[in-house]
Amino acid sequence: MKPRVTVIGGGPAGAATALTLARAGVSVNIFEKETNGIWKIGEGLPPAARPILQQLGVWERFVADNHLPSYGNCSGWGSSELVDHSFVFNPHGNGWHLDRSRFDRMLLDAAVEAGAQVVSDVVSASFQRADSGWWLEVVRKQFTAEARRTQRPRRDSEESLCEPSAILCASAVKKDDLIEQISSPAEALSADFVVDASGRSSWFARRQGARRINHDNLVGVAALLIADGKIADCDSLTMVEAVAGGWWYASLLPDEKLVAVFLSDADLEMTRQAATVEGWWSLLNQTVHLRSRIERHNYQIEIAPRVVSANSSRLDVVAGDSWLAVGDAAAAFDPLSSQGIVTALELGMLAAETILAGQPEALKQYAERLEQMFAAYLANRNFYYAQERRWPASTFWRRRHISP
Numbered sequence: 001m002k003p004r005v006t007v008i009g010g011g012p013a014g015a016a017t018a019l020t021l022a023r024a025g026v027s028v029n030i031f032e033k034e035t036n037g038i039w040k041i042g043e044g045l046p047p048a049a050r051p052i053l054q055q056l057g058v059w060e061r062f063v064a065d066n067h068l069p070s071y072g073n074c075s076g077w078g079s080s081e082l083v084d085h086s087f088v089f090n091p092h093g094n095g096w097h098l099d100r101s102r103f104d105r106m107l108l109d110a111a112v113e114a115g116a117q118v119v120s121d122v123v124s125a126s127f128q129r130a131d132s133g134w135w136l137e138v139v140r141k142q143f144t145a146e147a148r149r150t151q152r153p154r155r156d157s158e159e160s161l162c163e164p165s166a167i168l169c170a171s172a173v174k175k176d177d178l179i180e181q182i183s184s185p186a187e188a189l190s191a192d193f194v195v196d197a198s199g200r201s202s203w204f205a206r207r208q209g210a211r212r213i214n215h216d217n218l219v220g221v222a223a224l225l226i227a228d229g230k231i232a233d234c235d236s237l238t239m240v241e242a243v244a245g246g247w248w249y250a251s252l253l254p255d256e257k258l259v260a261v262f263l264s265d266a267d268l269e270m271t272r273q274a275a276t277v278e279g280w281w282s283l284l285n286q287t288v289h290l291r292s293r294i295e296r297h298n299y300q301i302e303i304a305p306r307v308v309s310a311n312s313s314r315l316d317v318v319a320g321d322s323w324l325a326v327g328d329a330a331a332a333f334d335p336l337s338s339q340g341i342v343t344a345l346e347l348g349m350l351a352a353e354t355i356l357a358g359q360p361e362a363l364k365q366y367a368e369r370l371e372q373m374f375a376a377y378l379a380n381r382n383f384y385y386a387q388e389r390r391w392p393a394s395t396f397w398r399r400r401h402i403s404p
Helices: 012-023 049-056 059-064 100-113 269-274 277-284 289-296 340-357 360-386 395-400
Strands: 004-008 027-033 068-070 072-076 083-086 095-097 117-130 133-144 172-175 178-182 187-191 193-196 212-214 218-226 238-243 246-253 257-265 300-309 313-315 323-325
Touching (some): 004 012, 004 133, 004 187, 012 027, 012 049, 012 100, 012 193, 012 340, 027 100, 068 246, 117 187, 218 269, 218 277, 238 289, 246 289, 257 269, 257 277, 257 395, 269 277, 277 289, 277 300, 323 340, 340 360
Parallel strands (some): 004 027, 004 193, 027 117, 072 238, 193 323
Antiparallel strands (some): 072 083, 117 133, 133 178, 133 187, 212 313, 218 257, 218 300, 238 246
């Protein structure tokens, strides 16, 4: 008998897991929190993603979404000179500048068409062990025009799936002419297996006793910019530029837009400065190559800077009795590696295969595979940071020149 599976999180890793399981005839529910239309930071997808998307059976869907092609990247790293790295000789062809919202929706739609069910707008959930597997209750958001507040006590085991600053359980918030209200009745579901795809919060795994191990304190301060006119082909390459206090990343998006991110450690003064529009511009003006691109196209900020986690981290335990973690919930990567989404998709398929195997040994092998992969990633990360030696007195760079 095939297991009933609940996947917590509908991002790339969760959707890939659900899609693979659903195609194998497994009953799958995906818990997806309400996003309030939050802008998702765009990013590059390397050519190596092509065979993975084909294996997932979504290649034609992906092509139909017309993401902008990426023909390579350029970097000012270890030298003041800007060096181009072309994909022209890559056996998989070009990469892509992703519209993340569109990409994530494509994967989720594919999972639904394969038979997965989405439990959307989840704002809180509770869980407990059952005789076989798990018993879960979820609370979802509703919209009502009635200007009233309701209060439902939260159980000890119940936790919000949203960020602390987002909607809290049993609250009502004015939005235009609607009252955004949490539904009172909880929906009950049972599952034989739970997949934690909740992102860096590792929402479910941490409640099973797993600990998050942080290997650094990297954060990104990202802003969305829009250009005045069409972008020249020579300026469509993804750009990375190191500076004294960290480094910058910039990637093209549809409609002549650009995501630009300053990356540094959360405790450094430059990071606090970058969190304001004025401070962000001031730091960007200290770059050479990125500033030149911004000025050529008269980019202006469309969405103000916001801080996002970007550190290297992992769980000390990624699988247990009737559960496992996948994607960023299991291990998260420095954006410099450009492997976050590709790894999420690969792990999603591997997680599904592990669940279908139905053996404790498969869970052990899954954990070992992830540990090996993360160790190799750390070695590569340390190698690339070691190439930048221009600012030996910089706290940011000193930290990265000391082996963890």
